[in-house]
Amino acid sequence: MTIRLPDARGRLGTYEPRRAPLARSAAAPFTSRTFFAAAHVVADPYADVSPGSPAVVDWDATLAFRRHLWSHGLGVAEAMDTAQRGMGLDWAGAAELIRRSAAEARAAGGRIVCGIGTDQLPAGSVAEVRTAYEEQLAVVEEAGAQAVVMASRALAAAARGPEDYLETYGHLLRQAADPVILHWLGPMFDPALEGYWGSGDLDAATDVFLEVVAAHPDKVHGVKISLLDARRETDLRRRLPRGVRCYTGDDFHYPELIAGDEQGFSHALLGIFDPLCPLAAQAAQVLDTGDAKGFRALLDPTVELSRHLFRAPTRFYKTGVVLLAWLAGHQEHFTMVGGLQSARSLPHLATAYELADGLGLFPDPDLAQARMRSLLSVYGVAR
Template structure:
C-alpha cells in the first residue's frame, strides 16, 4: 500500500499492481492507419540543463543522454509506430536548439535505417533569432537549410508553421509562394503541420487570415495546388467537427493526422465517410496499449481497438491538463513515466521541466498508469514513486 497526495492536500491509500500487463510487441508497421508517435528526449543528468541558462555561454548547448534517447525510439519502432522527430515533444525551442535538433534527426534517422523504422523530421525556422525581425527571404532560407539537413539524414519532411512567417507575409499569396518553394525541394511526400493560434499566438494570421474559415480555404488551396507532394496534414488543436470537415475536404489520398487527447479513439476509428490517421505526442507514454489497439484494428476488431484506446483517455487528458500556457508541460509526465517504466535512469529534463508539475499531479500520473498496467516492473515503479514522495517530505 502506498499513500498518494491529492490536490486538496489529503492522502489516499492506493494498492499498486503486483504484476505487469503482458504486451507482445511487433515491429511490423501498423497497417490499418498511418500512425506516427513523437518521442521525448532523455537529458544528460549531469549537464547544466536549465531554462535560465540555455543560450548563455558556457551553457548554450543542451546535454542529452544519446544512448537512452535512441533506445526509447527503438521501443516505439518495436511496437510498429513511425517516428515524428524533433517536434515540441522533443523540447524543440524549449531547451533544444536547432543544432541539437539536427543532430537528433541525424542520429534517429541512422537508427531508423538500422531497425527498418519509418521517420519524419521536423522542419522549422528556429535557427532565426526570435528577438529580431526577419525578411521573407530569410525565413525561406531557414526552412531550406533544415529541409536539406532532414533529407540528407534520410528522413521524411514534416514542415511546421513558422512563427516568423506571419510577421513578414503580406497575405495568402506569400504563403502560397513560400510553400510552393518548400514543397518543390521535397524528395518524398511531406506532412504539413499547422498549429493554430489558440496554442501558439505567434501564429495568428497564418495563411494570411485571422478568421478560421478563410485561413482553412487558403490552406486547402495550398494543399490542392501541391497535392502530388503531400502525404498528409496535421492541424492542431482542432475540434472534432473541424477535423471531420477537414478530412472530408482534403484531396483524395491526403491523410489527416489526428493529435488530440479527447476524441482520438472515435476520430481514428472513423465513420462511413472516412477516418483520421494519427501523429500524436500522447502515444509516447501509451505506446504498448495503443499498439495493441491498432493491431486489433488491423485484424478487423474495431470494438477491441475502441476499448484499448478509450482506456487511455483519463491518463492522456491528465498529462495535458492546464491552460494553453501550462499544457506545454505535458512532457514532464512523459519523462516521469519513462523513468518509472525503466526506460531511463533519472527524472531530469533539458529545460528543468521535471519541476513543472506538482507532486499531486505526478501521483495521479502514477496511479492511472499503474491501473492500466503500463509499468513493465510495478515494483520498480512503486520504489521510484516512493522516492519522489520522500523528496517532497512524504516519507
C-alpha cells in the same frame, strides 16, 4: 503495498498500485493505419547547464527509446514539439537528433519522419523564413528521412496575411525532393502560433491551409492536425484531395478519429503514443482485424490520462511524458532539457502516475512505485 499521493487540493490519499502490468500481444506490422509516436528526448543529467544554455542530450538513452517504439511497430516522429523544439532543444541539437535517429532508423528497419521549422531564426522577414525552412529541409533530406513541415513562430510574426503563407509554403513544397507532411499546430500547443495561416478565424485559416494542399497535392503526403477539435479535423479530412492522408495530432479525441466513420479515418502522429506505445500497438493490431469496437475498448480508457497530461497550459505536456518514461524504466532519471521537469506540480505528476498505473503501462509496477516514492520524498512526502 500502498502509496500516499497528493491530490489537486494538496491532501494526501492512499493509492494501491497494480501488482502486474497488462499482458501484451506480440508486435506485428500494422496494415490498416499508420501510427507515429512523437518521441521525447532524454537529457544528460550530469551536464553542467544553466537556463538558456544549449541542451545536452543523453544519446544512448534517447536512441534506445526510439528502438523501443520501433520494436512495437510504431514509427518515430522525430524532432517535433514533443522533443522540446523551442522549449529547451535548439536547432543545432535538433539537427544532431535528426541525423542520429535517421541513421538508427536505417539500422533498425524503423520508419521515421522528422520535423523541420525555422527555430534557428528567432525573428526575420518572410524571405528569411523561407531560407531557414530550406536549411532544415536539406538536413532532413540528407539524412534520408521524410520531412514534417512544422508551423513557424517567425512566419507567424512576419506574415502580413494569407498570401505570405501561400507563397512561403508553395516555395518550400516546390523545393522538396519528396512529399512531406504539413503540420498545423494550434495555439494551445504554442501561443506564438495564434492566427496561423493569416487569420484568427479558424474557418478562414482552414481554407488557406487547404489551398496550400490543393495547389501541391503531389508534394503533400499528408497533413497533421493538432487543434484538439474533433469536428474540425473530421471536416478538414473530408476536404483533402484524394491520396493526401490525415494524421491526427488530437490528443483528446484520437480513438474516435483513428477509428473513423463511413467517410474515412485519420492515421496517427501523436505525442501521447510516446507513453502509450505498447497499448497503442495492441489496439492497432485489433483494428487491423476490422474490430473497431475492440480498438475503442482498448484506447478509450487512455483518454483520461491523455487529457490530464495535455491539459492547459498544453505545451507543458512533455513533463508528464518524460515522467512516465522514467517510471516505466526507459531512462534512469527524471531530468529534462531546459529544466522542464519543474513545469508541472506534484499533484499533477501524482495523478499521471496513478492513471498510467491503472492502465497497466508500467512493465515493472514495483519499479514505478519505488521511483514515484523517491520523487515524493524530494517534495517532503513521508512514507
